[in-house]
Amino acid sequence: MTQQPVIIAQDISKRxxxxxxxxxxxxxxxxxxxxxxxxxxxxGKSTLIRCFNGLETHDDGKLTxxxxxxxxxxxxxxxxxxxxxxxxxxFNLFPHLTVLENLMIGPRKVxxxxxxxxxxxxxxxxxxxxxxxxxxxxxEQLSGGQQQRVAIARALCMEPRVMLFDExxxxxxxEMIGEVLDVMVDLAQSGMTMVVVTHEMGFARKVADRMVFxxxxxxxEIAPPEKFFSNPETRRAQRFLNQILGH
Amino acid sequence: xxxxxxxxxxxxxxxxxxxxxxxxxxxASWAGAQRMGYNxxxxxxxxxxxxxxxxxxxxxELLIGLWASVKLSTAAFALAVxxxxxxxxxxxxxxIVGRGLAAVYLELIRNIPLxxxxxxxxxxxxxxxGLDRWGAAIITLAIFHSALISEIFRAGINxxxxxxxxxxxxxxxxxxQAFRHIIIPQSVRFMLPPLTGEVVHLIKSSAIVSVxxxxxxxxxGRNIISDTYMSFEIWxxxxxxxxxxxxxxxxxxxVLERRFKTG
Numbered sequence: 001m002t003q004q005p006v007i008i009a010q011d012i013s014k015r016x017x018x019x020x021x022x023x024x025x026x027x028x029x030x031x032x033x034x035x036x037x038x039x040x041x042x043x044g045k046s047t048l049i050r051c052f053n054g055l056e057t058h059d060d061g062k063l064t065x066x067x068x069x070x071x072x073x074x075x076x077x078x079x080x081x082x083x084x085x086x087x088x089x090x091f092n093l094f095p096h097l098t099v100l101e102n103l104m105i106g107p108r109k110v111x112x113x114x115x116x117x118x119x120x121x122x123x124x125x126x127x128x129x130x131x132x133x134x135x136x137x138x139x140e141q142l143s144g145g146q147q148q149r150v151a152i153a154r155a156l157c158m159e160p161r162v163m164l165f166d167e168x169x170x171x172x173x174x175e176m177i178g179e180v181l182d183v184m185v186d187l188a189q190s191g192m193t194m195v196v197v198t199h200e201m202g203f204a205r206k207v208a209d210r211m212v213f214x215x216x217x218x219x220x221e222i223a224p225p226e227k228f229f230s231n232p233e234t235r236r237a238q239r240f241l242n243q244i245l246g247h
Numbered sequence: 248x249x250x251x252x253x254x255x256x257x258x259x260x261x262x263x264x265x266x267x268x269x270x271x272x273x274x275a276s277w278a279g280a281q282r283m284g285y286n287x288x289x290x291x292x293x294x295x296x297x298x299x300x301x302x303x304x305x306x307x308e309l310l311i312g313l314w315a316s317v318k319l320s321t322a323a324f325a326l327a328v329x330x331x332x333x334x335x336x337x338x339x340x341x342x343i344v345g346r347g348l349a350a351v352y353l354e355l356i357r358n359i360p361l362x363x364x365x366x367x368x369x370x371x372x373x374x375x376x377g378l379d380r381w382g383a384a385i386i387t388l389a390i391f392h393s394a395l396i397s398e399i400f401r402a403g404i405n406x407x408x409x410x411x412x413x414x415x416x417x418x419x420x421x422x423x424q425a426f427r428h429i430i431i432p433q434s435v436r437f438m439l440p441p442l443t444g445e446v447v448h449l450i451k452s453s454a455i456v457s458v459x460x461x462x463x464x465x466x467x468g469r470n471i472i473s474d475t476y477m478s479f480e481i482w483x484x485x486x487x488x489x490x491x492x493x494x495x496x497x498x499x500x501x502v503l504e505r506r507f508k509t510g
Contacts, residue, residue, distance in 0.1 A: 053417060054416075055413055055416065055417065078419050078420075078421060079419070081416065081417060081418065081419040082418070082419035085417075086417040088410060088413065088414065088417075090410050092408075092410040092411060092413060092414035093414070094411065094414065094415075094429055094433075095433065096432045096433050105418075105428060105429075106418035106419065106420070109420065109424055109428055110418060110419040110420055110424070111419075154418065155417070155418070158418055158419065
């Protein structure tokens with residue numbers, strides 16, 4: 001690998017009052033790599049990827065994202081966030097703006113593109129998530145699956161180097177999960193670096209280069225998916241897989 | 248009981264009851280006034296509202312007073328919004344100094360009566376800072392109402408889902424940008440109804456500046472009465488003028504709100 005890793009976490013820890021959310025977590029993500037993080041709720045998965053774009057700041061350890069060291073009040077945090085796209089469980093679209101405006105506001109206000117350029121970009125990415133016809137609607141007029149695809153397109157409009165997904169399908173009705181995962185598979189195949197927190201094991205099997213299993217704020221196991229699903233090393237990962245695949 | 252409620256809610260019965268109650272109130276007031284030997288002179292009232300002469304429509308003293316009240320309230324409200332906004336920012340800033348300052352300011356205003364605040368500005372701070380009646384009146388009303396307005400701003404901003412801040416941050420917006428483009432446009436919807444209430448409240452409390460003889464609606468009414476002794480007619484009229492003003496305002500804003508909802 002000639003390029004340096006996009007994300008280097010070295011022994012990062014994070015406490016919320018008495019709760020140890022992250023306990024000396026180390027993880028490296030290379031360019032073009034797809035990493036899927038799973039684990040029981042409260043295991044620190046979300047906290048970890050929220051640290052990757054500075055929505056949470058770690059207390060201890062060293063975190064370098066896209067060649068920049070992250071720390072409390074990092075001056076380049078805004079620059080960094082432009083290079084790190086984030087998709088939330090609850091979509092978090094801007095309800096007062098149309099779909100197209102949701103996509104354009106970042107490029108226009110943050111990257112300083114002209115209206116024309118921003119719209120062109122927005123329409124390109126709206127095509128890529130297969131909903132060009134919804135451009136002028138308000139988010140509330142869309143289904144959950146469509147909203148999440150808009151959220152993915154909004155993040156892509158910043159043309160990030162890495163995309164973070166925080167349980168992107170957990171808030172969706174079952175029949176809408178597929179359309180969102182399809183978009184994510186497309187994205188993976190286009191070579192985007194992705195870190196995905198999800199329990200969708202079918203998706204993980206299909207796109208993940210590595211599986212990361214977390215529990216109680218620690219990374220318990222890192223393995224390629226073939227190995228992780230057929231023959232996990234730790235008992236805890238085994239138990240977790242039985243629970244979510246068992247029935 | 249249920250049957251009684253059903254009968255009372257019949258349209259005919261309800262209207263009849265309403266009319267009977269209103270008639271009783273009006274009759275009782277009229278009879279009371281008769282007993283005092285009050286000499287009603289409603290015919291003398293219109294000239295204080297307006298006159299129609301060869302020169303066309305001429306506003307009377309009361310309308311001129313109303314205009315003064317509107318100007319006073321508008322100026323005070325504008326200043327109150329600026330002050331309230333600043334206080335809300337201080338409270339939301341997360342700075343200890345800012346929150347401390349805001350807390351002291353709010354406690355002071357909430358615990359001093361409006362009338363005393365007015366006297367303080369007119370008789371004490373007025374001479375010190377060279378404030379005239381109008382200045383003292385505007386500043387007093389603005390400061391008094393800025394407390395509640397800051398609370399309305401704060402509540403409106405807090406009612407926007409925290410995920411909106413995060414989504415804005417995640418695409419690289421600064422706090423200021425998130426505020427301007429994402430948070431404020433969404434919170435206006437929450438703020439409009441209580442802000443309207445506060446404007447109505449301000450218009451009503453503006454009557455109090457008549458004690459330092461600012462020539463607004465209430466002062467004008469009092470002056471007319473001391474010339475004419477028509478206290479019943481003029482106070483009724485003054486009350487009606489305030490009522491019309493505030494009802495029109497509420498109506499206008501409700502139209503605006505409907506547009507906000509669909510727009």
